[in-house]
Amino acid sequence: MDTPTRPPLLRIGELSxxxxxxxxxxxxxxxxxxxxxxxxxAGGFRLxxxxxxxxxRQMQAHMARGLSAxxxxxxxxxxxxxxxxxxxxxxxxxxxxxxxxxxxxxxxFDEPAAQAxxxxxxxxxxxxxxxxxxxxxxxxxLGERWASGTASVAQEHFASNLIRGRLAGLARxxxxxxxxxxxxxxxxGELHDxxxxxxxxxxxxxxxxxxxxxxxxxxDELTRTVDARHPDLVVVAATLxxxxxPHATQLTELARRAPLALAGPGATPQIAAAVGALLLTGDxxxxxxxxxxxx
Numbered sequence: 001m002d003t004p005t006r007p008p009l010l011r012i013g014e015l016s017x018x019x020x021x022x023x024x025x026x027x028x029x030x031x032x033x034x035x036x037x038x039x040x041x042a043g044g045f046r047l048x049x050x051x052x053x054x055x056x057r058q059m060q061a062h063m064a065r066g067l068s069a070x071x072x073x074x075x076x077x078x079x080x081x082x083x084x085x086x087x088x089x090x091x092x093x094x095x096x097x098x099x100x101x102x103x104x105x106x107x108x109f110d111e112p113a114a115q116a117x118x119x120x121x122x123x124x125x126x127x128x129x130x131x132x133x134x135x136x137x138x139x140x141x142l143g144e145r146w147a148s149g150t151a152s153v154a155q156e157h158f159a160s161n162l163i164r165g166r167l168a169g170l171a172r173x174x175x176x177x178x179x180x181x182x183x184x185x186x187x188x189g190e191l192h193d194x195x196x197x198x199x200x201x202x203x204x205x206x207x208x209x210x211x212x213x214x215x216x217x218x219x220d221e222l223t224r225t226v227d228a229r230h231p232d233l234v235v236v237a238a239t240l241x242x243x244x245x246p247h248a249t250q251l252t253e254l255a256r257r258a259p260l261a262l263a264g265p266g267a268t269p270q271i272a273a274a275v276g277a278l279l280l281t282g283d284x285x286x287x288x289x290x291x292x293x294x295x
Contacts, residue, residue, distance in 0.1 A: 102114060196237040230258070
């Protein structure tokens with residue numbers, strides 16, 4: 001008689017494709033409601049079972065009948081446990097419900113209100129959801145408003161500095177641990193590094209250690225750091241190609257010393273190919289979530 005084979009475990013991307021639910025929503029349901037119960041692979045990845053698939057489908061069915069997300073999750077978990085559940089728990093606010101309040105507070109230079117909204121966001125939603133669905137879209141939109149003249153330099157500086165402070169708090173201790181090491185930097189002249197900070201925070205949540213050099217880092221200093229730290233990955237991020245192209249020769253040499261990736265709107269396929277670097281084309285949160293540990 002053949003031995004029954006265990007159903008395969010799924011990475012978050014495959015689970016998302018199978019269920020037609022974004023990976024960020026799935027992570028929010030996992031952190032907020034405990035709907036998913038992943039195991040960790042030897043490489044540190046979260047893996048999901050057919051039982052997780054079933055619970056998500058049950059939750060979707062309950063939501064289609066009019067239950068809130070919190071009620072639907074509780075019902076699905078109750079069915080999973082073979083027990084009833086009290087379905088009267090009020091749903092936590094969504095990212096969409098709070099992102100407008102955050103923009104209003106930041107535009108009005110209302111630091112206490114903005115901090116309160118961010119407090120609630122990180123309390124009620126997963127960190128990846130907050131970064132992917134609220135913080136990074138807000139920063140992109142703020143940059144567009146600044147470029148068009150509908151947001152002032154003062155508003156842009158105020159909001160960026162407040163968000164930088166919150167990200168710095170989330171980054172505390174991100175160099176500790178025993179996982180692979182990543183060195184993150186922006187090239188000379190690049191002053192926009194908040195997306196790179198978000199990338200590092202999510203990468204750290206997935207087990208990586210982070211050495212963060214930040215904005216406008218001389219490439220020779222970056223190279224010395226790589227020689228001293230022996231990282232498993234180096235990421236250089238830029239918003240403009242002209243902040244990367246003049247350093248192609250140094251970046252080519254850097255790519256010979258450690259695995260190099262280029263990120264941000266300024267990282268073009270042409271520059272990446274010229275220096276021998278991996279090109280990260282997705283948003284910072286998704287790229288960090290999908291970054292595989294070195295073998």
